Amino acid sequence: MKPVLALLSLASLSAAAPNSSPFAQDELSRRADWPNGPFVTSGRWILDASGKNVTYAGANWPGHADVMIPEGLQYQSIESIVQKIKSLGMNAVRLTFAIQMVDEIYANGGNDITIQKAFVQALGQANGTRVLNQVLAKNPQFSATTTRLQVFDAVAAELAKQQIYLHLDNHVSKAMWCCSSTDGNSWWGDTYFSVANWTRGLAYMANHGKSWPALTSMGLRNEPREPTNNAALDRSSYNWQSWYEYMRQGAAAVHAANPAPLIFLSGLSFDTFLTPVVQGTALTPGSAVFSRADFPGYADKLVLELHNYENSIGSCASLQSNLLRDGFQALQGGSGINVFPVMMTEFGFQMDASTWRGVYASCLASFLPAQKAGWLIWVLAGSYYIRSGIQDYEEGWGLLNHDWSAWRSPSYVDGALKTMVRNTLS
Template identity: 30%
Template structure:
């Protein structure tokens, strides 16, 4: 019951998050994205697909456009990665001569056409591209930034290795036509201030995804966008379904501009060894895969380039053990790097996906009504990485994040003696931990560990500070030994989010258990 009440409070809190005022346009300053005043802007985005048939942003047959935009804001996002098919810019018939109504009716989606007439009558008889413009405009009216993501060539679902538009030179991926389409889209949104970036192509892949071809054609797309609209960020994806940018380690990417260049990377539970998250201990596999993700793309941050984790997510029904374990690991890494990101996806369901009408998107943050949050616990987990921890123009805040809940460690003053509990990170007090010293300080008080398992962790003023160690491959278990030599770790009582001490669990090798409740990421 306590956990349910807490989630209700969380949802009430994010409903009242104010729209942040940002000074546009955005640019880059070393690894950070900054506004016109040089202050860091953290992108906390959600993907909104508009690239499938019928080439209209999903969900508009279920809810008014403005209601969806306001719902995005209420969930704590400040940005939308809005997908689009290249055909929207290279086929004037699709873009300007086919109306929304005609597009739906041609696919026999009569119920959806009626739904749009009910909820969004303004766009029903608009050409497809004008309806796309209406979506971008309404997002801007609600204070939401937009990244325009060229997802594929022709409207449909993406992605597989054998797609005809998988990589440069494939039958449906002409690099010259692609660059022209990007330039045209950039031109059409040149004076739309909330369009802050353009992602050049989603998930390049296939048997030809050679770095040489990437270096040959990707700069041409980047230059086409920058020439047409020098204000927007130019966002480049890697190869292997955008999981791999490692070829940039020893080869320079040469374009005529620098302060608009951003890279993007994708990471899903299935991006690596099949079944890895259930075959291996969570600490062991998390540390291993984070090493791979850093090698394949994270290194760019250290070299002074912004990196957006532009797709990630999992089944929000909670039934995917691999996905659940992966998300805890990912949130810890995203917090450590203080990444910009875009979760997949907003979608409650799709008009038409691979021939199936109204297929539910289990990765979607909204349910099939497009009105309700699918999983408030999942959304709370994301809240832990929605706000910046550091960057130009910001005062750095030291925190200890609990990735499993998305909450941070803070002081609990409800009893006679101060103890520790979890709270929304935006409302948590500063916490510092020096690994060499081993002392965890929260609000100028230090942790005093109990001598018996199951007891609350107290705070004191310095005379009885306990020394904690960071153990396991992830270094996310904060451990100590009792007077009789028992190894205990900080843990969370899920009934009330109070921090207690329990026997350390799942430290290594054992793949059958989940250590998530004992993971604490020092930021």
């Protein structure tokens, strides 16, 4: 059964309002207007339809791996997982998907496959059936004939119900754990990374996402990186000039299919720097520079995204300097600087009692809110259906514990994360 989000109409809200207090009427109006999009950008800010600043503070929820549905549903219901996100004060989720899911829909005459088939393909007959039954027990709105996209629909509906923005991210082409420079997913034209299938997949998901009220933005590709096992592709294409060509194609595909979402551009070397874009220098080996005119009609939809995993850095000052150089300078402007909203869509570390007190985690906890920069921590998942061939894989970096029932590091959540959320959104 395909889940359906029951949204109150403005008419029903108005009918309920006469017997309500002014506060209740304001709350009803706010809920009806949420998310008050589509969002646009203005300088370094993201703005809603009323012109108010919007900043993300949230977490990554993977859905791109072998099964190709959002993780954790064998342990908890979608509602309970979203409630946990909401309890932190977070307002955004980066939900990942694989182009392979869309490729299989096209190969299947336009029909998605069932989650029964998806689990069996990924985990084998016995384990796939067992985990499917666990998913159905925790999420009884589904059945064996529910499709993968219908699970994404249900997650999107629950995010909307609890008023959490959905940022949909194309993480990989071939569904698998990410990322390696030798995994065939690294660069346009790599073993599994068909440019045509990528743009087709982006357009498909952008169009499908029109039915998701929570969808406010899309990421074109996670962590573009050097294809070190493909020497010919590396020599001919791994550069800023090719990056610009492909990012323009992806952005155009998304906007043509759905003009509402913001479009996130990720950088080179595992999305760790966007310096030439920000500084307006040549996109080498060519001489062209980044120009908003190359995104006609939707230049005000572009956001820069960066990742950072400098976990062993010894100085907060050094980390801050690196972040500014790598792209966060776009928030501050200055001579020759292209000003953009910049968001850190991945950072993370071991969830234990002490790592969060170190230089890396504590520096980001102060730097990002001070910059009023949006962020999404890696990762919500306490475990994976399967990762790198290991089923029921334990995720030590997960905010949630193995069965997604509680926080893995309560000291971090209470001692730093909730404060980071509040300081970012205040």
